[in-house]
Amino acid sequence: HSEYCQMSGTSQATPVIAGVCALYMSAVGHVSPDEMEAVLKRSTNKPLSAGMGAGVIDLAKMFEADRSAPDISCTLDKGVLPYGGSITITPSSPVTSSAGITGLGGKIVYSVNGKAPVVLNGEVVNGAVYSSPITADLLLSEYGISAGSKVSLMAATVSGMGVMSNIKSLVFTVGAKPEINPAKLKSITLSESKKEMIASQTDYLYVSGITDINGNDLNVYEKNYVWTSSNPNVVSVNGTDTSSVALTAKGRGSAKIVCRAADGSKASAVCIVTVTQPVTSITVTGQNYISPGGKAVYKATPYPATANNKAVEWALAVGAPSGVDITQKGLVTVDSSVPTGSSFTVVANAKDGSYASGCCQVIVAERAQSVKVDFDDYLYKYIPSTAQVYNKKTGSLASARMYTVNTPFPSEALDESQFKLNGLITTVSGSEYFGYDLAWTSSNPAVVSLSDDMGPSTTLKAHKAGKAVITCRTTDGTTRAASVVINVIVPASSIMTYSSKRQQVIADGCSVMTNATIGTLYGTPTIKNLNWDYQVISDWDSNDDPVYYASDTEYAKKHKLVTIKNGKVVLAKNFYNYFDGLKVTATTTDGTDLSSSYVYYGSYKPTYFVWENGKKAMNLNGNAGWYRYVDFYTDSWGWRNMTLTSSNPSVVSADMSQANDGNWYLRVIYNKKGSAKLTMTLNDGS
Numbered sequence: 244h245s246e247y248c249q250m251s252g253t254s255q256a257t258p259v260i261a262g263v264c265a266l267y268m269s270a271v272g273h274v275s276p277d278e279m280e281a282v283l284k285r286s287t288n289k290p291l292s293a294g295m296g297a298g299v300i301d302l303a304k305m306f307e308a309d310r311s312a313p314d315i316s317c318t319l320d321k322g323v324l325p326y327g328g329s330i331t332i333t334p335s336s337p338v339t340s341s342a343g344i345t346g347l348g349g350k351i352v353y354s355v356n357g358k359a360p361v362v363l364n365g366e367v368v369n370g371a372v373y374s375s376p377i378t379a380d381l382l383l384s385e386y387g388i389s390a391g392s393k394v395s396l397m398a399a400t401v402s403g404m405g406v407m408s409n410i411k412s413l414v415f416t417v418g419a420k421p422e423i424n425p426a427k428l429k430s431i432t433l434s435e436s437k438k439e440m441i442a443s444q445t446d447y448l449y450v451s452g453i454t455d456i457n458g459n460d461l462n463v464y465e466k467n468y469v470w471t472s473s474n475p476n477v478v479s480v481n482g483t484d485t486s487s488v489a490l491t492a493k494g495r496g497s498a499k500i501v502c503r504a505a506d507g508s509k510a511s512a513v514c515i516v517t518v519t520q521p522v523t524s525i526t527v528t529g530q531n532y533i534s535p536g537g538k539a540v541y542k543a544t545p546y547p548a549t550a551n552n553k554a555v556e557w558a559l560a561v562g563a564p565s566g567v568d569i570t571q572k573g574l575v576t577v578d579s580s581v582p583t584g585s586s587f588t589v590v591a592n593a594k595d596g597s598y599a600s601g602c603c604q605v606i607v608a609e610r611a612q613s614v615k616v617d618f619d620d621y622l623y624k625y626i627p628s629t630a631q632v633y634n635k636k637t638g639s640l641a642s643a644r645m646y647t648v649n650t651p652f653p654s655e656a657l658d659e660s661q662f663k664l665n666g667l668i669t670t671v672s673g674s675e676y677f678g679y680d681l682a683w684t685s686s687n688p689a690v691v692s693l694s695d696d697m698g699p700s701t702t703l704k705a706h707k708a709g710k711a712v713i714t715c716r717t718t719d720g721t722t723r724a725a726s727v728v729i730n731v732i733v734p735a736s737s738i739m740t741y742s743s744k745r746q747q748v749i750a751d752g753c754s755v756m757t758n759a760t761i762g763t764l765y766g767t768p769t770i771k772n773l774n775w776d777y778q779v780i781s782d783w784d785s786n787d788d789p790v791y792y793a794s795d796t797e798y799a800k801k802h803k804l805v806t807i808k809n810g811k812v813v814l815a816k817n818f819y820n821y822f823d824g825l826k827v828t829a830t831t832t833d834g835t836d837l838s839s840s841y842v843y844y845g846s847y848k849p850t851y852f853v854w855e856n857g858k859k860a861m862n863l864n865g866n867a868g869w870y871r872y873v874d875f876y877t878d879s880w881g882w883r884n885m886t887l888t889s890s891n892p893s894v895v896s897a898d899m900s901q902a903n904d905g906n907w908y909l910r911v912i913y914n915k916k917g918s919a920k921l922t923m924t925l926n927d928g929s
Contacts, residue, residue, distance in 0.1 A: 263300050270306070306402075312411040313351055313400050324394075325418040329376035332398045332411075352407075353377070353398040355386055359410055362401050373398065382417050390419030426455040427508035428466065435514050440478070440492040442520045442549075448500060449487035453510070467505035474498035478516045495520040495549045522550045522593040525601030529573075529589070531680035532719035534610035536579035539720050541603060543573065543591035552595035560588035560602065581607050606680075609670040611717045614681065615639030616725045619663035619700055628652075628659045628834030630730075640664070642728040644834060645691065645705040648765045650734050652835045659734070659834075664727065665700045666715045680718045687711035691729050705731045708769050732769035735831045737762030740810075740839040746926045747884040749824075750848040752816040753928025757841050759810060759829040770833035775807050780824040780845070789842060795822065812843070814928075819845045846927050849879035863895065863913040872900070872908035881927030882907070891919035 264279055274282070286305035287298030317330040324330065332351050351373040352360040360370030377396070382388045393416050400408040432452040440446060450463045463486045470480045470488045477496035481489040490500065497517045504510040522545040529541035545553040557569050564585045566578030575589060586606045593599040617640050623629050630644035646659040666681040683701040685693050690709035694702035703713065708731050716724040740759045749755050757775075761768050779799045780789040799805055804815040805825060812827055824845040830838040855874035863871065875882070887897050887909070894917035900910040909923065 260300065263302065263305070266302070267305060312409040313398050315396070315398055315411050315413050317413065317415070319415055320418075322414075323416045323418050324379050324382075326379045326420050328418070329378045330396065330413070331376045332373050334400055349400060349402045351398060351400050353396060355382065355388070355394050355396050357395045359397050360399055362407060370397075379418050380420065383420060388417055390417055392417055425506075426457050426459070427506050428453055428461075428504040428510035429456045429458075429508070430454045431468075431502055431504060431510050431512040433502060433512045433514050436512075438490075438514055438516045440490065440516060440518050442492050442494055442518055444492045446490050446492075447487055448490055448502075448514055450502060450512075453504075456508075469503045469505050471501050471503075472498050473501070477518050490516060492516075492518040494518065495551060519551045520547060520549045521595050521597035522553065522599040523547065523597070525555065525591050525593060525599055527589060527591050527601040527603040529575075529603055529605075530718040530720050531604070532606050532608045532611075532717070533575065533577045534719060535577055535581050535583065535607060537610070537720055538574060538576040539605075541573040541575060541589050541591075543601060545593060545599070550595070552593075554594040555591040556594055558590045558592065560590050563587035564607075575605070577607060583607050583609050608719060609672060609674070611668045611719050611721045611723050612671045612673075613637065613669045614715055614717055614723045614725050615667050615669075616664050616713075616715050616727050617667070618643075619665050620657070622657060623662055626657060626659075626834070627836060628734075629662075630834055637725070639725045640727050642730065645703065645729055645731045646734045646765075647705055647708060647731060648734070650736070650765070650835060652734075652837060660705045661702060663700055663702045664713065664715070666725070668717060668723075682716045682718055684714045684716075685711050686714070690731050703729065705729075707731065708733050708766075732833055733766040734833055734835050735761045735768045735770075735837055736764030738773075738829060738831055738837045738839045740827065740829050740841040742841060744886075744926060745884065746843070746928065748844045748846050748879070748881045748925075748927040749812065749814050749818075750846045750879055750881060750925075750927040750929045751814055751819045752848050754811060754813040755843060755928050757810040757812060757827045757829070759839065761831065768831075768833065770831075772832045773810075774830045774832055775810055776828050776830070777805055777807055777812070778826045778828070779805070779822040780826065780842070781822060783823065789824065789826065791826070799825075814845070816848070819847050844880055844883070846880035847878060849877050849881065849925060849927070849929050852877040852879070852923070852925060861911075863911065865913050867914055868912065870910050870912040872902055873911050875909055875923065877925065879925055879927050879929065881925030881929065884926040886924040886926060888922045888924075889919050890922075891917060893917075895919040895921065897921055 267282060268274060282305065283300065284297045286301055288301045290298045314333045315330060317324065318328045332353060352362060352367055352370050353373050354360040354370030358369055361368045382394065383390060388394060393414065396413045397410050399410045430453065431450060434449050434451045438448065450468060453461050453463050453466060455461055467484050468486060469484065472478050472480050474496060476493055478498040478500065479491045479493055480500065481491065495518055497515060500514045500516055502512050524546045526544045527541055530539045533539055543555045545555065557571050557573050559567060559569050564581050564587060566581040567575065567587050569575045569589060584607065586604060588602050588604050590600060590602045615637050618624060624631060628644065628646065631640060632642045633639065634641045649658040649660045667675055667677065669675050677699045679699050680697060681699060683693050683696050685691050687709060690707055691711035691713065692704050692706065711729050712726050713729055714724055714726045716722060738759055738761050740757055743756060743758050746755050759773055761771060778791045778796045781792045781795045782790040784790055799822065804818050804821065806813045807827065810829065822845055824843050826840050826842045828838055828840040830836065853876050889896050894914055896912045896914060898910050899907055901907050911921065
């Protein structure tokens with residue numbers, strides 16, 4: 244606004260007073276009109292002139308607290324606060340009570356540690372807020388003050404605005420709690436003296452009455468007790484210090500539950516708890532097929548093994564065909580008139596009242612004459628790794644081989660460490676069917692385990708090298724069976740051939756030893772035998788690669804130009820007249836079909852091998868590292884792969900070197916003064 248003016252009167256006084264009331268209530272909460280009027284009147288200063296009512300409002304006076312120390316009243320006995328006595332703290336004046344304490348959220352604070360109470364930012368950092376009379380029991384239990392100790396109590400009021408009054412002090416001694424020695428218990432009575440439970444059941448036992456040594460009946464809930472079980476494996480207790488305890492039946496047997504008074508007396512009571520184990524389930528075993536006119540005995544196995552009463556009652560389920568009967572010994576007879584294809588259920592019911600039962604479904608089928616076993620996947624018949632053998636008379640698989648691991652050889656599509664077997668039943672009439680209830684067993688599950696022990700098929704899983712006999716039996720009472728011997732081996736993972744002397748040439752009439760190393764990635768291979776074979780090299784192509792003709796190899800084998808056994812190769816004296824060399828191949832015999840080959844050059848058997856001009860000695864001189872070329876002569880290709888040795892390499896060393904003229908020479912290197920013998924050996928078997 245561009246202009247201001249001065250005004251006076253109730254229109255101007257009313258909003259000022261309304262704002263003061265709002266400020267007050269924002270601090271203390273809503274108050275009644277009468278209380279608000281009283282607060283306003285006692286919060287004014289004297290009027291400056293007549294006609295101004297109760298005076299001019301003064302906010303500082305409205306929120307100012309009375310600094311008078313509070314009043315402390317108590318009942319002391321010669322300076323001692325007795326156990327039943329109390330200390331009361333009250334504000335010093337009604338003004339402080341309405342405006343400073345109640346009206347403005349003020350409080351009374353006190354301390355008993357000999358230091359004045361301290362309040363910072365509305366929080367008591369030393370002492371406590373007074374809310375009810377201070378008793379000797381409070382000082383003993385809450386503050387940890389010992390009986391007979393001297394206490395200095397200091398109290399003050401704090402206004403809602405945080406202003407603390409003067410401090411009032413009181414020094415006194417805390418009285419001790421009088422000792423009460425109630426009479427000890429004489430007897431305890433339990434809700435039951437004998438109790439029966441079943442395993443896994445939870446129930447309760449409680450104290451029903453107690454009597455002290457004076458013959459008074461007492462409240463059972465005002466005492467403490469100790470509960471124990473003589474056999475926690477039979478009955479355990481939970482909640483050992485109260486008047487009742489939860490009992491949990493653990494297992495069959497009996498236990499003595501003892502309740503003793505915790506007051507040092509010998510009062511006690513006993514309850515004998517007997518736990519019985521009912522039958523929870525029953526397994527019925529026996530053959531699943533019976534032929535007309537046949538019979539079979541069934542066995543019932545109640546669980547758990549600790550059941551008190553394992554007796555069962557045998558019965559046939561409703562709907563059994565006429566002509567089928569069962570005795571109370573589990574013997575089932577099927578009349579010859581009962582048609583094949585019909586079925587019935589054998590039932591065993593527990594006699595201990597637990598209503599547990601078990602059953603076995605039986606099919607009336609034509610009598611089995613024989614059973615045979617074969618691979619589920621016919622492809623396994625055509626891979627060499629399984630090394631299968633069939634019984635020529637029955638056509639049943641008699642033996643097979645498995646690997647300890649699945650390998651990519653010879654087929655990535657088939658897993659040689661796991662395969663499935665099927666059972667096929669032939670009946671007395673000659674008909675065949677897939678046997679849905681054949682029993683399968685493994686003589687050595689640690690070597691070969693089975694996925695199913697009952698059914699038309701089972702999957703074999705190899706675990707380690709060894710042997711296991713897998714047997715398949717009929718379950719119609721005929722006990723027809725077929726067995727398969729499974730040999731589990733550790734397969735080879737790789738193979739590498741080499742010549743231990745690094746020989747690359749074979750001369751006519753000479754021999755060479757070819758070695759082979761089998762890989763052990765899957766462990767030490769079980770079968771280490773190798774199949775050794777060869778191919779003769781007929782010629783060399785433009786890339787100097789060997790050329791093989793099957794007819795030439797057949798000729799060499801027919802005329803025995805090469806013999807090979809366990810890697811040792813021997814050439815005929817005239818081999819090089821026909822062929823340029825040969826490739827020796829070693830192949831694993833464990834079904835992995837891994838192979839590795841090593842190529843040898845052919846050569847005439849050498850008739851001479853001499854130094855130049857037939858020299859057997861020479862002189863060298865010069866500086867260290869000086870050398871000279873020495874020529875040599877031989878009619879064998881073995882010089883391509885010969886061995887050079889020096890009796891004293893520190894004096895003279897040598898190697899094969901190709902000179903500028905393109906020919907190969909022996910390079911003799913002078914190292915220092917002395918003498919040495921050089922030996923040159925042809926690696927052609929000669």
